[in-house]
Amino acid sequence: MSLAFAADRVHVRAPGKLNVFFDVGDVRPDGYHPVASVYQAVSLYEDVIATPADDFTVSVSGDVDLTGVPLDGTNLAVRAARLIAHATDSEMGVHLDIRKGVPVAGGMGGGSADAAAALLACNELWGAPLSTADLHDLAAELGADVPFALLGGTAVGTGRGDELAPALARGRIDWVLVTDSDGLSTPAVYGRLDELRAQADIAPARGTPAVDAAVLQALRAGDAASLAAVVHNDLQAAALALRPDLAVVLADGRDLGARGGLVSGSGPTVAFVADDPGHAAEVAASLIARGYEALAVHGPVPGARVIG
Structure with a gap:
């Protein structure tokens, strides 16, 4: 029995993410899109505190708009807890106290971070019977972004985004995020992308998604200016079609003074590259003065980890 299990309380912190690069293939017969993504974990966090209980329950608090976060068995963290209980033949329940710091429905993987944190927390609470590889496999069952929330750092994701390979990123990249309480549905954004691609004058059928080597070179060099020139998101056109106001945010x-920007994931969060912490703070302050909700963050940061 681990010390965390003996203490009857495990606190795990997991980061939100940005898609520095996101190439999306055409929809497959099973409804999924193959992707090639470069993820970077950034300094916005979800905290999950797991304590023993008779059943599987969840409470949610935080400094972000919590509208739409489920408080029943459909919550992804609760699904993660049930999944690991099944995998370990555990008869214990758990209460998950989630404290959110990642925008909800903002394209930054907050729900996936909750699930990753719940997997690690329950594994520790119940005596850590599963390996890192086991946790990764369970994470992939829950969603494409959950394995990366476990891994953190910077990584290339292929397949559905859950086949991960760590990527070398030198130093620190500073970002300015513009958040929005009016979230975008990921399925709706993908659906709009398919509609746009069905128009004959938009684009021909796409091949296998691939990451632009220039993105990996910029990350290896730790060069914000070079990275800003090559960030890309195939979902951006669809997000802008659904939310034209995001084009104004980018402009x-x-x-x-931001180096360059893109819609993160399915949006509506917009991420701008900054030169350094001071530059990020200046751009964020200017955006706030213009009426936006903006904050400076940095990456890469570690994936899900036990606190204390």
Whole structure:
């Protein structure tokens, strides 16, 4: 029995993520899209505190808009707890106290971070019977972004995004995020992308998704200016079609001195590259003065980990 299990309380912190690069293939017959992504974990966190209980329950609090976060068995963290209980033949229940710091439905993987944190927390609470590889396999069953929330750092994701290979990123990349309480549905964004691609004048059928080597070179060099020139998200056109106001956000960020920007994942969070912490703070302050909700973050940061 581990010390964390003996203490009857495990606290795990997991990060949100940005898609520095996101190439999306055409929809497959099973409804999924193959992707090639470069993920970076950034300094916005979800905290999950797991304690023994008779059943599987969840409570949620935080500094972000919590509208739409489920408090029943459909919550991804609760699904993660049930999955690991089944995998370990555990008859214990758990209460998950989730404290959210990642925007909800913002394209930054907050729900996936909750699930990753719940997997690690329950594994520790119940005596750590599963290996890191086992946890990764369970994470992949829950969603494409959950394995990366376990891994953290910077990584290339292929397949559905859950086949991960760590990527070398030198030093620190500073980002400015513009968040929005009016979330975007990931299925709706993918659906809009398919509609756009069905138009004959948009693009031909795509091949296997691939990561632009220039993105990996910029990350290896730790060069913000080079990275800003090559960040890309195939979902951005669809997100802008559903939310044209995001194009104004992108234009305003560049106008206020950001190196370059993109919609993160399925949006609506917009991420701008900054030169350094001071530059990020200046751009964030200018965006706030213009009426936006903006904050400076950095990456890469570690994946899900036990605190204390």
